[in-house]
């Protein structure tokens with residue numbers, strides 16, 4: 001359910017930007033979603049189809065790009081994408097989450113005509 005307000009916000013922003021750029025309709029929207037954001041592609045798609053109805057975004061294609069959370073090794077300073085382990089692939093040291101990574105949700109770009 002938490003995707004609904006996110007989707008409504010997304011449509012509001014796109015509509016505003018589309019008007020500024022003089023688009024009659026939006027054809028494609030490219031979204032970036034962090035793996036820790038707990039936002040699910042399918043839910044975004046579903047709410048989008050409902051909420052975008054009768055708006056310039058109505059038939060826009062959604063493209064999803066996923067971003068991993070990034071970890072930083074506390075021993076050697078290497079940054080690497082979180083997969084399963086918190087262990088540094090270079091030196092085996094312990095790592096911590098790089099603040100803010102993996103929680104992204106934003107519009108990378110969109111197209112219209």
Ligand SMILES: [Zn+2]
Pocket residue numbers: 073074075076077078088089090091092093
């Ligand atoms: Zn390391």
